[in-house]
Amino acid sequence: MTLDFLPRTAILEEIDGQVPDHHLFSFRLPDAFPIAPGQFAELTVPGIGGFAVSTAAFVGDHRFQACIRRIGRVTDALYRLPLGARVGLRGPFGKGFPLEEFLGRDVLLIAGGLGMAPLRALLQALVARRGEIGRLSLLYGAHDPQVILFKEELNALARQGLLDLHYTVDFAAEIPWRIGGIACQVGLLPKLLDDVRLQPRQTVAAVCGPPGLYRCVLDELAGFGLAAETIFASLERRMRCGIGQCCHCAVAGAYVCRDGPVFSLAQLRRMEGAI
C-alpha cells in the first residue's frame, strides 16, 4: 500500500459503453499500478473532485480498469471526458480479498448490481489459477437484463466449463434467457442459493453488493455451515483520504479504507453497525 497523498497522472485510454451509465473505463499510468482484487483507488477529475473506485480487473501492469456508474457530480464529469484526457489516481488502498485463502477450496461469488465490478477482478484472479481451486460458482443479480455487466465474458467462462453461472434480475416481464445451461431467473438474488450445491466446510464465499444483500445473505451462508472466517464482503463508505487519516469512513473502531474494504463475516460481527 502506498501512503502517498499525491495523485499519479493517468490517461483515459478506452471506454466500453455497452451498459448505459455503467461504462468500463481503462486508464494508462506511467508506472505499474499493482492493485489487487478488492482494493480501491481514489480517482480525481481535475477541477471537479474525486471518488473511491474499485479495480474491475486483475491486470497488474500499467493499466487501471474500473466500471463506473454515472451517479453524481464527479462521475458525470468523468463521463464527459474525451479519450486521452488526464485524471489523477491515488492508491492502491485498503485490504482486498485474501486470495491465498481461496486456493484449494470451492469458491462461491455473490454479486449484486455494481458489486460485479470488484468481483470481476477477483474472478479473473481465480480463473488465472483455476487448477488450484475446486468448484467456482457465481450468483449474480441485477436490477434488469439491460444492466447485467460483463455478460459476454461471464457466459464464455461458463461455456468453457470454468464457471458455474446463475443470473437473476429483479424486473423482467418474462424469463430473459436460457441459453444452453445458462439461465437467467426473475427474483431476488438470495433465491439463487437454492441452485448451488454447497459443500460448506470446503467453501469460501465472497459477496459484493448493496447493504441489503449483506443483511440477508451473509448470515444465511453461515447458516449453511460456512465458517464466518471464510465469508468475505466488501463495505462501502464515504471516503476522503483513503489511508486512515480523516475518519470519514470510521465504523465501530475500524477504518473501512485502511482495515477493509474487504472484511470477513467474523470481523463484521465484531463491528456493530457495519452492515
Ligand SMILES: Cc1cc2nc3c(=O)[nH]c(=O)nc-3n(C[C@H](O)[C@H](O)[C@H](O)COP(=O)(O)OP(=O)(O)OC[C@H]3O[C@@H](n4cnc5c(N)ncnc54)[C@H](O)[C@@H]3O)c2cc1C
Ligand atoms: C471502496 C469503494 C469502492 C467503490 N467502487 C466503485 C466502483 O467500482 N464503481 C463505482 O461506480 N462506484 C464505486 N464506489 C462508489 C463511488 O465512490 C461513489 O458513488 C461516488 O460518490 C461517486 O461520486 P459522484 O461525485 O459522482 O457522486 P456523489 O455526488 O458523491 O453522490 C451521488 C449519490 O450517491 C450517494 N453516495 C455517494 N457515495 C456514497 C456512499 N459511499 N454510500 C452511500 N451513498 C453514497 C450520494 O449521497 C448521492 O446521493 C466505491 C466506493 C467505495 C467507498
Ligand code: FES
Ligand atoms: S477515508 Fe479517511 S479515514 Fe478512511
